Amino acid sequence: MSRRATSGGEERRAVTIRDVAAHAGVSVATVSRILSGTYPSAPATRGKVMRAVRELDYVANANARGLAGASNRSVAIIVNSVVSPHYAHVAQGVQTQAALEGKLCIVGTTGGDPERELATVQLMRQEHAECVILVGNVVNNDAYRERMAEYARALAAAGSQLVLCGRPTLGPDVPALVIEYDNTGGAYAITSHLLSAGHRRILFLGRHEGWTTPGSRVAGYRNALADFGVPHDPGLEIDGTMERSEGYRMIRRRLAAGPPDFTAVFAGNDLIAAGARQALREHGLRIPDDISMVGFDDLPTAADIDLTTVHVPHEELGRTAVRMALRRGSGEAGMTEHVMLGTHIVVRDSVRVLRRPS
Amino acid sequence: MSRRATSGGEERRAVTIRDVAAHAGVSVATVSRILSGTYPSAPATRGKVMRAVRELDYVANANARGLAGASNRSVAIIVNSVVSPHYAHVAQGVQTQAALEGKLCIVGTTGGDPERELATVQLMRQEHAECVILVGNVVNNDAYRERMAEYARALAAAGSQLVLCGRPTLGPDVPALVIEYDNTGGAYAITSHLLSAGHRRILFLGRHEGWTTPGSRVAGYRNALADFGVPHDPGLEIDGTMERSEGYRMIRRRLAAGPPDFTAVFAGNDLIAAGARQALREHGLRIPDDISMVGFDDLPTAADIDLTTVHVPHEELGRTAVRMALRRGSGEAGMTEHVMLGTHIVVRDSVRVLRRPS
Numbered sequence: 001m002s003r004r005a006t007s008g009g010e011e012r013r014a015v016t017i018r019d020v021a022a023h024a025g026v027s028v029a030t031v032s033r034i035l036s037g038t039y040p041s042a043p044a045t046r047g048k049v050m051r052a053v054r055e056l057d058y059v060a061n062a063n064a065r066g067l068a069g070a071s072n073r074s075v076a077i078i079v080n081s082v083v084s085p086h087y088a089h090v091a092q093g094v095q096t097q098a099a100l101e102g103k104l105c106i107v108g109t110t111g112g113d114p115e116r117e118l119a120t121v122q123l124m125r126q127e128h129a130e131c132v133i134l135v136g137n138v139v140n141n142d143a144y145r146e147r148m149a150e151y152a153r154a155l156a157a158a159g160s161q162l163v164l165c166g167r168p169t170l171g172p173d174v175p176a177l178v179i180e181y182d183n184t185g186g187a188y189a190i191t192s193h194l195l196s197a198g199h200r201r202i203l204f205l206g207r208h209e210g211w212t213t214p215g216s217r218v219a220g221y222r223n224a225l226a227d228f229g230v231p232h233d234p235g236l237e238i239d240g241t242m243e244r245s246e247g248y249r250m251i252r253r254r255l256a257a258g259p260p261d262f263t264a265v266f267a268g269n270d271l272i273a274a275g276a277r278q279a280l281r282e283h284g285l286r287i288p289d290d291i292s293m294v295g296f297d298d299l300p301t302a303a304d305i306d307l308t309t310v311h312v313p314h315e316e317l318g319r320t321a322v323r324m325a326l327r328r329g330s331g332e333a334g335m336t337e338h339v340m341l342g343t344h345i346v347v348r349d350s351v352r353v354l355r356r357p358s
Numbered sequence: 359m360s361r362r363a364t365s366g367g368e369e370r371r372a373v374t375i376r377d378v379a380a381h382a383g384v385s386v387a388t389v390s391r392i393l394s395g396t397y398p399s400a401p402a403t404r405g406k407v408m409r410a411v412r413e414l415d416y417v418a419n420a421n422a423r424g425l426a427g428a429s430n431r432s433v434a435i436i437v438n439s440v441v442s443p444h445y446a447h448v449a450q451g452v453q454t455q456a457a458l459e460g461k462l463c464i465v466g467t468t469g470g471d472p473e474r475e476l477a478t479v480q481l482m483r484q485e486h487a488e489c490v491i492l493v494g495n496v497v498n499n500d501a502y503r504e505r506m507a508e509y510a511r512a513l514a515a516a517g518s519q520l521v522l523c524g525r526p527t528l529g530p531d532v533p534a535l536v537i538e539y540d541n542t543g544g545a546y547a548i549t550s551h552l553l554s555a556g557h558r559r560i561l562f563l564g565r566h567e568g569w570t571t572p573g574s575r576v577a578g579y580r581n582a583l584a585d586f587g588v589p590h591d592p593g594l595e596i597d598g599t600m601e602r603s604e605g606y607r608m609i610r611r612r613l614a615a616g617p618p619d620f621t622a623v624f625a626g627n628d629l630i631a632a633g634a635r636q637a638l639r640e641h642g643l644r645i646p647d648d649i650s651m652v653g654f655d656d657l658p659t660a661a662d663i664d665l666t667t668v669h670v671p672h673e674e675l676g677r678t679a680v681r682m683a684l685r686r687g688s689g690e691a692g693m694t695e696h697v698m699l700g701t702h703i704v705v706r707d708s709v710r711v712l713r714r715p716s
Contacts, residue, residue: 032473034501035472035473035476035501035505041501043500046500046501046504050504050508053508054508057512058508073481074481081450081453082440082446082449082450082453082465083443083446083447083449083450085441085443088440088441088446089441091440091441091467092439092440092441092467095439095440095467095469096469099469099471099474104466104474104477104478104481105466105467106464106465106466106467106478106481107440107464107465107466107467108462108463108464108465109449109450109453109463109464109465111453111454111457113457114393115390115393116457116462118393119462120462120464123431123432123462123464123485126485127481127484127485142401142404143392143393143399143404146404146408146411147393150408150411150412150416154415244658271658274658274661274662277662278661300602300629300632300659301658301659301662303632303636304632304635304636304659304662304663305662305663
């Protein structure tokens with residue numbers, strides 16, 4: 001029934017704010033003011049406008065600022081969860097740029113389930129989203145690449161565009177845009193920061209074999225150790241995922257096995273750092289007096305706990321993803337298909353300078 | 359062009375995972391494993407399955423777990439921004455419950471712009487979302503109530519359902535469900551906690567005239583002062599919005615005007631508390647030694663800064679909103695149209711017990 005109702009609505013010309021203004025006998029600006037509810041208005045005027053809105057079924061036929069009614073009018077981002085601050089900030093960047101471009105922004109959430117991801121891509125495709133942005137950490141195996149190639153082709157066939165954000169490229173034959181940020185470079189820089197302060201036993205928290213994001217961060221950590229001539233001890237790399245509770249768990253377990261055999265911690269992200277810090281404090285260990293710590297991401301939590309960390313341009317990733325997709329759609333020349341944004345250290349108060357070992 | 363392509367797709371029977379399995383000559387479980395990419399698989403098998411996926415255009419006709427293809431298959435939540443942790447956690451609850459019910463979850467973001475809100479409601483309605491959940495803090499004036507009443511009627515006419523979350527009821531003639539949580543009770547309890555510890559000069563940060571959420575929190579603060587016989591000093595209520603930067607600004611400004619004339623701070627939410635704490639520290643004031651502080655929301659940041667606060671059941675709000683809407687749609691009896699969830703204090707280490715004034 002609702003499908004038929006919508007089809008009927010598509011055949012009719014959409015009701016615009018001008019129709020409402022004409023019906024109510026007021027200006028377009030007055031209708032806009034009254035609908036937005038942000039300015040005072042006379043009850044009689046509001047009554048006329050709201051009657052016109054009802055009689056024309058304006059909400060059901062919304063055409064605000066040309067947003068609805070156009071066939072390509074929204075940009076979509078698909079994430080595992082909006083509770084992850086990195087995803088939330090990328091989504092915020094997508095929303096900001098979408099608003100500047102006069103598009104709506106919709107966020108699909110999958111809970112990390114590939115079947116829900118598939119169904120969500122399909123939903124966005126049916127909805128004629130102008131682009132579909134997929135974000136974050138993956139296992140970059142053949143099955144993943146084939147799934148993404150299918151999405152890219154299905155979206156391209158529907159006039160849409162796949163954008164991968166914070167993920168590796170798929171190869172030249174797949175119609176996907178890619179925007180990354182420099183995980184390896186950031187991890188190299190922050191590990192060098194600890195090494196320069198005299199730390200040699202640096203515990204890495206959050207290794208996760210096969211996954212792209214922790215994999216790149218571990219690679220930067222190992223590169224820095226090698227360049228400083230510090231032997232790599234695999235026993236200092238602790239497996240775990242990217243959550244706060246995991247940081248707590250990894251440190252609790254390590255300290256249960258014996259006193260700290262490290263002077264510094266490189267937490268795979270700021271959430272891990274927050275959880276690890278809590279576990280250290282419960283063992284009476286203070287940062288930076290007893291143990292130094294650095295993180296990755298520069299989320300608001302890093303400011304709360306005075307954490308030296310790596311700044312990731314979360315919102316700029318989202319904004320650039322939208323700009324790349326829409327410029328490409330407009331046939332604008334000179335757009336690249338692969339962008340890498342830089343990262344840099346933010347120094348706060350979580351690293352102690354040690355005496356150089358004699 | 360894309361619209362026509364979709365209409366054609368709707369007339370054909372949707373391709374299912376069973377079709378892919380039959381075409382590839384493997385089991386449904388094998389197709390599912392290979393598409394999910396979470397298990398190892400033989401290259402030859404994967405090749406057969408991905409060829410079947412391509413030949414049947416499976417992604418473009420996805421029908422995973424019956425999610426796509428059904429006319430009512432998604433639940434929608436509309437928020438100002440997913441960067442606000444409260445909204446993000448409510449959205450997480452919506453996603454969790456949607457997954458349990460076999461529905462997709464889509465999040466619309468508006469940046470607080472009523473025209474984008476209107477267009478997003480329209481988009482969700484066209485997409486046949488089974489319910490549309492609007493969250494949070496509003497100015498509860500006639501224009502707002504009329505706008506919501508229009509949404510409620512337009513959605514009901516399309517077989518959908520408006521749910522207001524953390525907002526007041528609209529009245530019995532409007533087809534909207536309402537789920538709230540107890541802002542006033544939580545604020546009363548946490549103010550009483552400060553008063554019981556001997557605090558009499560309690561600075562409230564984040565009053566915002568006319569808005570529902572800060573309004574209810576200020577009301578609880580004033581009720582507690584009255585019940586403890588403490589005179590109400592309007593000079594202790596500071597205007598501001600619910601962001602971290604606002605907490606920082608409000609304390610900076612207050613301390614620039616003179617030394618603290620308060621012993622405790624009630625931050626209107628945990629983000630304000632985090633910003634206020636930073637400003638206090640920059641003035642050399644420690645929590646709780648010099649100034650006590652409490653917040654509201656119990657977000658992860660509260661644990662990072664050892665903040666005593668009021669727990670809000672963010673995810674339960676989202677889950678209950680979905681349950682209410684779907685049970686109602688199924689015609690199940692005994693469902694109420696208005697639910698109020700409780701709040702409670704979480705005691706950490708941010709309040710000092712003062713000597714009673716002699």
